[in-house]
Amino acid sequence: MALLTVENLKTYFHTDFGLVKAVDGVSYEINEGEIVGIVGESGCGKSVTQLSTLQLISSPPGRIEDGRVLFDGHDLLEFSANGPEMRATRGGKIAMIFQEPMTSLNPTLSVFQQLSEMLALHLQMDKETQRKRSIELLTQVGIPDAKRRIDDYPHQFSGGMRQRVMIAMALSCNPKILIADEPTTAVDVTTQAQLLLLMQNMVKQYNTSLIIVTHNLGVVARYAERIYVMYAGRIVESGSCDDIFNQPKHPYTIGLLKCVPRLDEEEDRRLVPIEGLPPNLIDMPPTCAFLPRCPYSIDRCREELWPPLELVDRQYVSCYVDTKQITQ
Amino acid sequence: MDDTLLEVKGLKMYFPVTRGLMRRKIAEVKAVDDVSFHVKTGETLGLVGETGCGKTTTGRCILRLYRPTAGQIIFEGHDISYLKEKQIRSTRRKMPLIFQDPYGSLDPRQSAGSIVGEPIKFHKLVLNNQEYKERVADLFRMVGLDPNMINRVPHEFSGGQRQRIGIARALACEPSMIVCDEPISALDVSIQSQIINLLEDLQKEFKGLSYIFIAHDLSVVRHISDRVAVMYLGRIVELTESKKLYDNPLHPYTQALISAVPIPDRKVEKRRQQIILKGEVPSPLNPPSGCHFHPRCPIASPDCSQIVPALSDVGDGHQVACIKVQ
Numbered sequence: 001m002a003l004l005t006v007e008n009l010k011t012y013f014h015t016d017f018g019l020v021k022a023v024d025g026v027s028y029e030i031n032e033g034e035i036v037g038i039v040g041e042s043g044c045g046k047s048v049t050q051l052s053t054l055q056l057i058s059s060p061p062g063r064i065e066d067g068r069v070l071f072d073g074h075d076l077l078e079f080s081a082n083g084p085e086m087r088a089t090r091g092g093k094i095a096m097i098f099q100e101p102m103t104s105l106n107p108t109l110s111v112f113q114q115l116s117e118m119l120a121l122h123l124q125m126d127k128e129t130q131r132k133r134s135i136e137l138l139t140q141v142g143i144p145d146a147k148r149r150i151d152d153y154p155h156q157f158s159g160g161m162r163q164r165v166m167i168a169m170a171l172s173c174n175p176k177i178l179i180a181d182e183p184t185t186a187v188d189v190t191t192q193a194q195l196l197l198l199m200q201n202m203v204k205q206y207n208t209s210l211i212i213v214t215h216n217l218g219v220v221a222r223y224a225e226r227i228y229v230m231y232a233g234r235i236v237e238s239g240s241c242d243d244i245f246n247q248p249k250h251p252y253t254i255g256l257l258k259c260v261p262r263l264d265e266e267e268d269r270r271l272v273p274i275e276g277l278p279p280n281l282i283d284m285p286p287t288c289a290f291l292p293r294c295p296y297s298i299d300r301c302r303e304e305l306w307p308p309l310e311l312v313d314r315q316y317v318s319c320y321v322d323t324k325q326i327t328q
Numbered sequence: 329m330d331d332t333l334l335e336v337k338g339l340k341m342y343f344p345v346t347r348g349l350m351r352r353k354i355a356e357v358k359a360v361d362d363v364s365f366h367v368k369t370g371e372t373l374g375l376v377g378e379t380g381c382g383k384t385t386t387g388r389c390i391l392r393l394y395r396p397t398a399g400q401i402i403f404e405g406h407d408i409s410y411l412k413e414k415q416i417r418s419t420r421r422k423m424p425l426i427f428q429d430p431y432g433s434l435d436p437r438q439s440a441g442s443i444v445g446e447p448i449k450f451h452k453l454v455l456n457n458q459e460y461k462e463r464v465a466d467l468f469r470m471v472g473l474d475p476n477m478i479n480r481v482p483h484e485f486s487g488g489q490r491q492r493i494g495i496a497r498a499l500a501c502e503p504s505m506i507v508c509d510e511p512i513s514a515l516d517v518s519i520q521s522q523i524i525n526l527l528e529d530l531q532k533e534f535k536g537l538s539y540i541f542i543a544h545d546l547s548v549v550r551h552i553s554d555r556v557a558v559m560y561l562g563r564i565v566e567l568t569e570s571k572k573l574y575d576n577p578l579h580p581y582t583q584a585l586i587s588a589v590p591i592p593d594r595k596v597e598k599r600r601q602q603i604i605l606k607g608e609v610p611s612p613l614n615p616p617s618g619c620h621f622h623p624r625c626p627i628a629s630p631d632c633s634q635i636v637p638a639l640s641d642v643g644d645g646h647q648v649a650c651i652k653v654q
Contacts, residue, residue: 041516188378190605193588218590222597245594259521261551263589273521
């Protein structure tokens with residue numbers, strides 16, 4: 001059985017402008033020790049999905065309307081958002097790394113104070129062990145001279161180093177799942193390579209599962225084993241990275257792969273953009289959200305509701321069109 | 329015929345670091361340190377590098393938004409390096425800038441039409457109001473915007489559309505070169521390609537339009553540029569045709585940079601070797617001696633901390649600044 005199973009998750013935001021179905025029936029699972037990528041553009045609901053599983057949605061305006069998050073024999077959504085069970089899970093069993101290392105660390109507390117908070121809360125360590133373990137963790141994530149730097153404040157670290165501190169914090173309680181939400185968007189590429197390699201090694205070492213939420217298809221191709229592609233609050237395609245990068249089946253995935261420049265491409269290759277704009281999620285029509293931008297659409301797409309995810313070969317695809325025939 | 333549009337020779341831009349009430353100078357940040365390159369008519373030169381490498385400062389020096397500390401900037405045959413503000417304006421019209429942030433770079437209270445038309449009025453590029461209106465509408469059509477949207481204000485446009493307004497404003501100047509400073513990094517993945525294609529189409533349409541394309545994303549820079557200059561801590565470490573940059577990178581930093589960029593292709597990724605650099609980019613306030621890259625370089629020798637490597641040609645215009653390669 002999968003370590004974490006999310007079933008039919010729905011998170012809606014009730015705004016003054018209308019109902020925003022940020023996450024609309026998302027299901028996915030992650031196995032032990034696995035690296036999974038969740039890919040999508042801004043506003044597709046990839047981050048809200050992750051925040052929902054940990055009940056970190058601010059309510060109002062957000063509300064988790066439906067769904068189950070099965071982890072460790074429990075449905076996490078049945079726990080009260082600030083109850084003891086949820087708090088033990090959050091950080092302790094499922095940890096999260098955020099995009100902005102500057103805003104996700106508290107600028108008024110030293111790195112040690114922030115690390116030790118986790119260790120005291122989840123592992124009930126005493127002060128001395130906290131310090132020893134914190135230094136150990138910082139050394140593991142590659143912060144030089146950790147013993148001296150442990151009492152420094154976040155502003156004394158560079159962006160990459162701050163993200164290392166975040167990784168150390170996330171791993172401090174040996175979580176079973178690590179969720180990295182755009183972990184490297186704010187750092188340079190050579191630092192990105194360092195950080196992702198570090199996470200990959202840590203995950204192997206502790207047999208932790210890793211969910212990488214990103215808009216960068218390259219990162220997923222390099223590190224993940226399976227991939228979920230999200231569009232307008234739903235998963236439109238999922239499968240193993242080998243299959244999806246080899247033969248994407250959903251028109252959105254196909255478009256996404258064609259529209260990004262590749263470092264190894266032939267000269268004078270012309271990019272094929274996805275026409276139009278990502279949809280405004282307020283009061284969406286019930287048909288496929290990708291329809292207005294889809295180059296392959298057929299009449300059925302306009303007449304019927306959003307297509308359900310169906311197994312095509314080894315991938316799950318939410319599309320009425322048999323793209324295999326078109327793209328070949 | 330000499331088709332060099334812009335030539336930059338030994339450009340240096342040092343920013344003083346001051347302290348105290350008297351603003352005593354205590355140090356210098358060598359943001360750009362002896363950079364030389366040229367741009368030909370109709371060519372796209374990419375400037376790529378990580379945060380703090382001086383790529384943006386180089387771009388701003390070319391536009392003379394800064395007064396360079398040393399060096400020469402020769403644009404269309406004129407030395408503009410030390411011209412006074414008033415004298416520079418007519419030249420600056422020929423090389424407008426497209427900014428990174430499509431939200432911050434447009435005045436929120438100005439209509440899209442007047443943003444695009446402002447350079448036309450300022451530089452008196454049309455004779456009468458009728459011509460002005462036609463010209464603005466033309467510019468809107470050129471960048472793929474509906475001329476009926478002339479009276480809308482920036483917040484009514486999406487990020488991609490705003491960047492199109494920025495491009496239309498640049499084109500309004502009738503430029504011979506556009507400096508694009510991270511023009512697509514604030515946009516969504518599916519929108520980025522629309523803007524890249526637009527820039528490429530415009531270059532075809534206006535024959536002889538050059539770009540200096542500044543970005544941190546190596547894949548994008550390589551895609552759009554004819555030649556690419558890789559910068560590290562204020563210096564160019566490698567400059568070559570974009571094809572050679574990927575097929576045959578010579579500088580160890582370029583090699584590491586290329587290997588760090590993941591390619592969205594599973595088969596290719598499985599074959600690739602990754603070079604993981606040690607440590608981080610040092611502070612430009614106190615850069616390492618000799619070759620700035622030597623503390624992180626996998627092939628550095630003791631000489632590297634002594635000798636500042638000059639950018640020199642290793643054949644076919646492929647320039648590298650590394651004593652181990654030359």
